Amino acid sequence: MKIKPNIAVSDSGFVFNPDTGESFTVNPIGVEIINLLKENKETSEISNQVRVKYTVDQPTFEKDFDDFIGLMRNYSLIEND
Amino acid sequence: MEKLRYERPLIKRLESEMPNKFGMKAEHFPKSHIDGVAVKDLIEAHGSPLFVLSEKTIRNTYQRAKKAFSTRYPKVQFAWSYKTNYMDAVCNIYHQEGSWAEVVSGFEYDKAIKNGVPGKRIIFNGPDKTIADLTKAIQNESLIHIDHLDELYTIVELTETIKKRPRVAIRVNMDTGVYPMWDRFGFNYENGQAWDALNKIMASGKMDLIGLHTHIGTFMLSAKAYGVAARKLADLALGLKRKYNHEVKYIDLGGGFPSKNTLKGAYLPGNDTNPVFDDFAEEIASALLNAEFSPDALPLLILETGRALVDDAGFLLGTVISNKRSSKGKRSTIIDIGVNLLFTSFWYDHKITPAQDFTHFNEETTVFGPLCMNIDVIRESAVLPLLNKGDHFVIHTVGAYNMTQWMQFITLRPRIVLIGLDEKVHIIREAETMDSFNKFENMPDYLKKFEL
Numbered sequence: 191m192k193i194k195p196n197i198a199v200s201d202s203g204f205v206f207n208p209d210t211g212e213s214f215t216v217n218p219i220g221v222e223i224i225n226l227l228k229e230n231k232e233t234s235e236i237s238n239q240v241r242v243k244y245t246v247d248q249p250t251f252e253k254d255f256d257d258f259i260g261l262m263r264n265y266s267l268i269e270n271d
Numbered sequence: 272m273e274k275l276r277y278e279r280p281l282i283k284r285l286e287s288e289m290p291n292k293f294g295m296k297a298e299h300f301p302k303s304h305i306d307g308v309a310v311k312d313l314i315e316a317h318g319s320p321l322f323v324l325s326e327k328t329i330r331n332t333y334q335r336a337k338k339a340f341s342t343r344y345p346k347v348q349f350a351w352s353y354k355t356n357y358m359d360a361v362c363n364i365y366h367q368e369g370s371w372a373e374v375v376s377g378f379e380y381d382k383a384i385k386n387g388v389p390g391k392r393i394i395f396n397g398p399d400k401t402i403a404d405l406t407k408a409i410q411n412e413s414l415i416h417i418d419h420l421d422e423l424y425t426i427v428e429l430t431e432t433i434k435k436r437p438r439v440a441i442r443v444n445m446d447t448g449v450y451p452m453w454d455r456f457g458f459n460y461e462n463g464q465a466w467d468a469l470n471k472i473m474a475s476g477k478m479d480l481i482g483l484h485t486h487i488g489t490f491m492l493s494a495k496a497y498g499v500a501a502r503k504l505a506d507l508a509l510g511l512k513r514k515y516n517h518e519v520k521y522i523d524l525g526g527g528f529p530s531k532n533t534l535k536g537a538y539l540p541g542n543d544t545n546p547v548f549d550d551f552a553e554e555i556a557s558a559l560l561n562a563e564f565s566p567d568a569l570p571l572l573i574l575e576t577g578r579a580l581v582d583d584a585g586f587l588l589g590t591v592i593s594n595k596r597s598s599k600g601k602r603s604t605i606i607d608i609g610v611n612l613l614f615t616s617f618w619y620d621h622k623i624t625p626a627q628d629f630t631h632f633n634e635e636t637t638v639f640g641p642l643c644m645n646i647d648v649i650r651e652s653a654v655l656p657l658l659n660k661g662d663h664f665v666i667h668t669v670g671a672y673n674m675t676q677w678m679q680f681i682t683l684r685p686r687i688v689l690i691g692l693d694e695k696v697h698i699i700r701e702a703e704t705m706d707s708f709n710k711f712e713n714m715p716d717y718l719k720k721f722e723l
Contacts, residue, residue: 205282213285217632217657220280221510251658254279257596261282264600 191259192269193227207267212221214265219244276477278657279594281632302624302665304587306690310588310626310663313688318702319590319663320608322674322687326364328584329670330692333368336580339548343556346571350394352526353379355577355671356585360689360699364384365580373575377404384411394523395574396421396442396484398456405429409437416440416484416523418457418542423471430477440482440523441468445503447487447496456486460503469507473515480517483507486525486575490534494550497524499556508570509563523554523573532668534621540622548579578671585670587613588626591662592641602636604658609640609647611680613666614673616649623649629656642681674700683708 198206203221205214216224219240226236237251246254262268306325313321321355325495333349340347350373351365357379362372363386372383375397383393390411398418402407405426408415410433417423417439418614426437442457443465458464472480487496504522511517528551533541559572589608594722597603610616623638636655640647658664677684688696 215283215285215632217278217281217630223280233451238447243275245274246659252595253275258280260463260596261600265282265284267282270604 191227191233192230193224194267194269197224197267199224199228205267207265210266212265214267223255223258244247276628278630279659280633281634281657283632283634288603300624301627301629303626305586307694308690310665312644313696314588314590314663316696317686317698319588320612320614320685321588322669322685322700323360323588324361324670324687324689324699325584325586326689326691328362329361329581330368332580332583332645333370335613336548336574336576337368338553339399340556340572340574343552344569344572346569346605348521349580350523350570350573350575351580351692352575352577353382353525354675356674357382358674358687358699359386360697361581371573374579377401377407380404380408380413380639393436394484394573396486396575402429405437406433407620409433409435412438414440414482416442416457416482417468417472418442418519420468420471424469427475434504437478438481438522440473440480440484440519441465441472441658443483443485443504443507445487445500447484447499447519448493449488449493451488452617453486454486457484460507466506466510473511473517478510479655481517482519482521482570482573483522484523484525484573486527488527489717490529491527492529492545492580494546494554495589497551498554498558502562503553505559505562505564519570519627521571521573522559526575526579528576528579529705530578530671532582532615532621535620536550536620537620537698552701566580570618573658582668582673583673584611587598587666587669589664591658591660591664593660594658597637602634603639604636604655605641606649606664607641608644608666609644609651609680610649610684611642611647611678612673613640613649613669613673614676614678615669616720619668620650620653621652622667623655624665624667625656625658626665629658632657632697679703 196208201214205216223236240251305323306327350371351362353372354376364389371392372388374380374383380395390413393413395413398414409429415437438535443460444454444457445460446452456470472478474712478508485500485504487500492597501524508519511519529545532544587608589606592605592607595603633654634654638650638653640649674687686698686702687700689699690696
């Protein structure tokens with residue numbers, strides 16, 4: 191999956207979608223994930239990186255990741271496959 | 272390298288809406304300790320869920336209530352409402368503080384006796400007092416608050432065989448300007464039922480009428496209603512003096528004061544809006560002092576406050592089972608505490624605070640219990656920090672009614688611990704076990720075997 195290229199993300203967690211004019215707030219781990227998505231990292235790679243840094247097991251993170259991506263898709267921040 | 276605490280990724284759309292002057296303060300700090308004891312340690316040692324009571328809060332709240340009334344009225348007596356929380360350890364804290372016992376059943380009466388309360392210091396309320404209960408109460412010289420005429424006639428009958436004069440009061444119901452008016456207990460003031468009962472007691476000559484009692488409602492948000500109630504009971508007492516030259520010894524205003532909980536549908540947190548002891552004390556004391564009692568014959572003021580005394584001292588600790596998202600996209604969190612343990616969640620929006628550090632990010636969440644029942648909802652909507660599976664949390668203000676109205680349903684009820692003034696943890700009720708549950712069951716022989 192790919193994040194739309196024109197989505198602006200600040201380090202403080204402010205996300206802006208110029209297509210819709212909508213803005214969002216994202217927590218620090220969400221910002222890390224968005225930045226990894228922008229680098230076209232695969233899901234497994236993102237999962238590994240997060241699990242190295244944070245106290246979370248794989249099933250929990252993958253469930254939360256799917257939920258996060260689902261919301262981003264819902265907000266039209268992810269490109270359609 | 273030590274790993275960082277995980278918080279699930281969150282994205283929230285920023286929406287500009289009308290500013291909300293009733294904005295609820297989000298949780299800013301975790302509730303990691305109760306009276307100096309770590310929530311994590313409590314759960315490790317005693318399991319999750321776990322009821323925790325704070326002796327310090329119980330005593331402080333009692334002393335605050337006592338001060339509010341005794342600084343305004345010279346003769347005040349509290350009677351601990353057993354039905355609010357009849358854990359023996361809790362009752363005895365109140366008895367140590369000087370509270371009498373207020374009971375509403377034979378079971379509660381026996382509990383008070385077992386706790387060592389002298390019969391004379393037990394107030395016996397309620398509509399269901401059996402002949403055995405009444406006999407015991409008469410013999411022990413307890414204060415019997417008569418609820419209906421059938422009970423009155425039963426007591427008159429009992430005086431034929433028991434050689435003691437029953438010490439009685441009547442319960443009076445009345446219009447105090449609040450809705451709904453509680454008129455199912457006792458005798459009505461406005462339509463003359465109360466006077467009818469008083470006349471019958473006085474005419475019988477077989478019992479000592481020593482008090483007047485009312486209990487006007489529950490979680491009362493109007494202190495003024497108590498002023499009305501006190502004036503009406505004072506009017507009855509003064510009427511007895513005029514008609515029979517009989518002085519009642521006490522006026523019992525019952526209970527009904529609210530705790531700091533927030534009722535469902537309330538705009539503002541109960542902590543900010545509910546009247547406090549001083550408000551009620553001011554109304555009641557003024558009404559009694561301004562009535563026409565002779566200064567040397569002021570009746571004793573009895574209060575049967577339960578909820579307002581113990582609710583804040585109770586905490587329910589639990590653990591997150593799972594986070595889900597509903598079909599409509601709303602976040603839901605499943606916890607290991609259901610409505611079977613937290614009966615009061617049917618009418619309160621209980622405050623829930625994580626027990627570990629969290630960030631300022633939060634999400635509107637429905638909090639579900641673990642029961643396989645659709646009604647098992649602890650909070651329909653709560654703005655909560657991001658809780659992970661396995662995280663612990665504290666539900667506040669659960670000391671009243673939950674430990675007496677809890678239900679054994681699909682699981683066993685947990686331990687209750689008391690944190691003493693010395694910050695030591697005392698188990699005051701063990702967790703139920705399969706054996707303790709099965710003790711009450713019997714299997715007929717012919718049902719013992721089957722083949723599948």
